Amino acid sequence: MKPKRWRSLTMPPFIFLIFSKIISFWSVFISRWSKTPLKQVTIALSLPLINKYRETMISRAGKYVEVVFWVLALTLLATANPHEHHFTLCPLANLGFDWCPGCGLGRSITAIFHADFGASFRQHWFGLPALLIILYRIFQLCKQLIIKQKNYFNYKEV
Amino acid sequence: MFDQNFMSLPGISPEEYSYLQSATQGLNEQQLRTFLMIYSSKRKNPSDILLLCLIGFLGFAGIHRFVIGQIGMGILYFLTGGLCMIGTIVDLINHKQLAFEYNQKMVFESMQMVKMSNF
Numbered sequence: 001m002k003p004k005r006w007r008s009l010t011m012p013p014f015i016f017l018i019f020s021k022i023i024s025f026w027s028v029f030i031s032r033w034s035k036t037p038l039k040q041v042t043i044a045l046s047l048p049l050i051n052k053y054r055e056t057m058i059s060r061a062g063k064y065v066e067v068v069f070w071v072l073a074l075t076l077l078a079t080a081n082p083h084e085h086h087f088t089l090c091p092l093a094n095l096g097f098d099w100c101p102g103c104g105l106g107r108s109i110t111a112i113f114h115a116d117f118g119a120s121f122r123q124h125w126f127g128l129p130a131l132l133i134i135l136y137r138i139f140q141l142c143k144q145l146i147i148k149q150k151n152y153f154n155y156k157e158v
Numbered sequence: 159m160f161d162q163n164f165m166s167l168p169g170i171s172p173e174e175y176s177y178l179q180s181a182t183q184g185l186n187e188q189q190l191r192t193f194l195m196i197y198s199s200k201r202k203n204p205s206d207i208l209l210l211c212l213i214g215f216l217g218f219a220g221i222h223r224f225v226i227g228q229i230g231m232g233i234l235y236f237l238t239g240g241l242c243m244i245g246t247i248v249d250l251i252n253h254k255q256l257a258f259e260y261n262q263k264m265v266f267e268s269m270q271m272v273k274m275s276n277f
Contacts, residue, residue: 062252062254062255063255065248065251065252065255066248066252066255066256069248089242089244090242090243090244091242091243091244092239092242092243093242100239100242101237101238101239102237102238102239102240102241102242103242105238105241105242126234126237126238129234130234130238133230133231133233133234134234136230137228137230137231144259
């Protein structure tokens with residue numbers, strides 16, 4: 001159960017990292033290799049294509065960082081088991097501090113997904129407002145990503 | 159024609175540049191000057207957002223969220239220490255996108271002010 005969930009957390013950024021590494025490595029490799037004059041023409045044709053692809057991929061991924069983060073966080077919290085204590089990502093706890101202002105917030109949100117509001121309030125009083133704020137933020141981000149094209153047209157009319 | 163004025167905005171990214179170009183297409187010279195005057199005072203520099211975000215590691219997290227007008231997220235970050243610093247780190251990575259999102263709203267607002275001023 002545990003390793004599977006961990007894998008689902010790390011896989012998307014990992015895949016992105018590998019792809020961007022491969023592409024940047026490939027372009028460097030090609031630019032070195034292209035010093036032999038025979039290959040130069042074909043490489044010269046393909047290099048701008050690769051550079052363009054790398055650029056668009058990075059800028060596209062940058063647009064989705066926040067949505068992916070919030071949605072991933074909420075899905076992981078919704079599928080987590082509130083009664084088992086697993087490893088922690090919290091840097092304060094890992095540094096050895098006992099107290100942290102956000103401690104219990106994750107468990108609190110998990111309890112809301114399990115429809116246990118009393119437990120949620122006991123874990124952290126800010127759990128329900130936090131969930132509502134995050135949901136509103138996801139809604140806002142999605143709206144921006146969808147309506148963006150439309151806004152361009154509005155501006156052009158002016 | 160007046161595009162070099164956009165270049166003088168501090169910390170401008172290619173995305174913002176192309177966005178400004180498409181937004182200000184129909185404006186004449188006077189309107190564009192007014193637009194730039196309003197917009198450059200409303201705009202937030204991405205590196206300012208980055209600095210405010212870095213304050214989060216000293217214990218005052220979420221000030222950057224207040225500054226770009228997301229009050230709910232600001233309160234959430236402030237009360238939980240930037241979601242146990244994880245949120246602060248994400249915003250550190252994402253600060254350019256946050257600034258661009260705010261600046262897009264400001265383009266819209268200053269555009270409306272230009273329309274109202276009616277030169």
